[in-house]
Amino acid sequence: MVILGGGFGGLTVAKALAKAPVQITLLDRRNHHLFQPLLYQVATAALNPGDIAYPIRAVVKAQANVRVLLAEARAIDPATRRVVLDDGELAYDYLIVATGATHSYFGHDAWAPLAPGLKSVEDALEIRRRVFLAYEAAERESDPGAQRAWLTFVVVGAGATGVELAGALGEIGLHTLARDFRRIDPTQVRVLLVEGRDRVLGGYPPKLSAAAQRSLEKRQVEVRCGARVTAVDGDGVELTVGDRTERVAARTVLWAAGVEGSPLARSLGVPLDGAGRVVVEPDLSIPGHPEVFVVGDLAACTCDGKPVPGVCQGAMQGGAHAARSIEADLAGKARGPFRYRDRGSMATIGRTSAVVQIGRAQHHGFFAWLFWWVLHIFYVIGFRNRLAVILSWAWSWLTFQRGVRLITGPVGALPPVRDIGADGAPLLPPAARTVAVDREPA
């Protein structure tokens, strides 16, 4: 059998079938499994990529019936039971499609390079590069308006990723970089969180949305609900609220809105929902092909009339169900339907704040944050990573610092250096102002 994707869904299937009489080829276009819930911490320099990514081969190395292949699937042909790769084909008897989903620019694909999203390690490093380069540019800039555009960060979409990104960006301005620069006033840093719906964390109870918004506002995040982004260019965004349009000058725009299923789904030849996800049968197989399962973010499925959310636990529970169905087939038993059990959801908004919902229980504030912290540590794959993550966080938390602020890759255009010096208007109070002079007194 073939598994496409080494995320939470695909890995769960592979591990659940460790003792089953099947030979598994696990295919991923990356060599690492990614603990995506913490990816925003890489983007905001609190964690190293290596802290939350782990080689897929190492995860399954002791499992003799799994072969890992670094390759990208281009299409699936259910009629002939083959997966088409860039450079070859794989035959399957069972197929698990777990290639996930990405954010959606709602038809405006030209915005992608202007407003990067956060799905891969490369995305996170690109966001980290842009955020910290913006501060470097602001330090060089002497025109107050232009400096303010460098210090304005727009996050589009207030789901968990958007809220966590915005909270971290606010804290970077307030705490992390406060003493690092000579010409940046931390109170000038502006983080805008734009959401089309009427509140942040729309999937949570309204009480927790309100608590999250208060936490964000404490971190100098301006929350703009009911606002749509109607234009993005290199200089900022256009926001539309009702029939009113506003232009925000911002040099850094990050995208955390929408859902779009992996394009691979289109080749299956079965109905997709509006977001390009596969509408699966109750057992997570696709119509007419009981040997093909779709698990994780790419599956559009409901349980008790409610949609199963695109989160880790959905993917893991779906993967476990697909594995059980295959084992039932092998044992000549009937498959059961997939039942999703909501174990709760949580999102963090910074150093000491989180919102947690488990069943009917709703919590926010410091203890919610502590709970979030322990649970995420527990789930990060691999002993080593767990320790490294604990230490990185402990350090970040105790010192307000973010250690992984490397800017790598191209630097690009910064304001010219002639803007700095005796002629550039110093922006800081007199005590700090002296450093803008490039002469020594002696």
Place this chain on the structure above:
Amino acid sequence: MVILGGGFGGLTVAKALAKAPVQITLLDRRNHHLFQPLLYQVATAALNPGDIAYPIRAVVKAQANVRVLLAEARAIDPATRRVVLDDGELAYDYLIVATGATHSYFGHDAWAPLAPGLKSVEDALEIRRRVFLAYEAAERESDPGAQRAWLTFVVVGAGATGVELAGALGEIGLHTLARDFRRIDPTQVRVLLVEGRDRVLGGYPPKLSAAAQRSLEKRQVEVRCGARVTAVDGDGVELTVGDRTERVAARTVLWAAGVEGSPLARSLGVPLDGAGRVVVEPDLSIPGHPEVFVVGDLAACTCDGKPVPGVCQGAMQGGAHAARSIEADLAGKARGPFRYRDRGSMATIGRTSAVVQIGRAQHHGFFAWLFWWVLHIFYVIGFRNRLAVILSWAWSWLTFQRGVRLITGPVGALPPVRDIGADGAPLLPPAARTVAVDREPA
């Protein structure tokens, strides 16, 4: 005053002048200081980039007389006392040039993309990408000769960097990846260390060179001394020993040979040595310009008739001397000459082996390695990084694993997948061979 370069030399000058009545502009084209002696550990997936790199701004944030500028110097004009940048100019009264040196392709610059060197974080990530992609390609390849070329790693230059890289590459083949792949036989991994001189670690006493070579050979590294690389292409290298020429098929070639001063030196208009380094006065200033100092790898200087080596301690001692000279000027006192004090050198060759030379004392083996380890931990900048490095190493050491094996960036061309499957000749013993079949028995 202006300092060009935030490496060991430049940072030492800035910190030594913390209380001096000077205003310092510290310029670097990167936003981070790099602990270069451990860069090979990033290239070989034992450490994260963030473990050995630290934001320059954070290092000097408490020092009010330092302003940090992310910029690249293009030229220096000592006559008008100006530094020319891409996008502006900086005037100076004192100038410290600490832009370092890189490896040298000895005129064959076309080899650079084929055989990357190891100087920056980007270099290390590129080497990591190539090394671990080579294993992925080997896993796909069914032709034994082609597979062997993917599993052959050539390291050119057996100074400290080359020896440390080669030792780590040998251990990756023997230990780290031994169980991760299904079609790679670890004994097929071949690491070739090519050195033009007659022994490895030419700067060390012959006894330690011999010990290092024995350690390398235990890690399946083939040491080729007295050999020159006379051609490099995408398929391998040509080695010339005396008048005999040999072709080695290798898909991964890494460069750790030669020294070439930063090109900025040429604009100073003073004599350079054969490697493009600035021949400095006894006080490390340049001829005719006592206000310009060159410190670190870019300076060609001698002490007691012996050349000062291009290592951290040379840069740090040189930086301290330049700072003392400036303070002497300000106090109206005479400058003294730079005196280099050799505090010893050391290189590590893997999990349990190192060579250490301190004065007349020479050590090798496990205790030398322990000493190396403690000293490097001690010197890595920043408390956080120190802890992260200890943990990463402890984990790598205890488990023979390397956790940071992410392949990021472009994947490029791998052998086609049709090479794998029932028709591809399995390379492993029968126990493992079953996984090459893509059908499940049930």
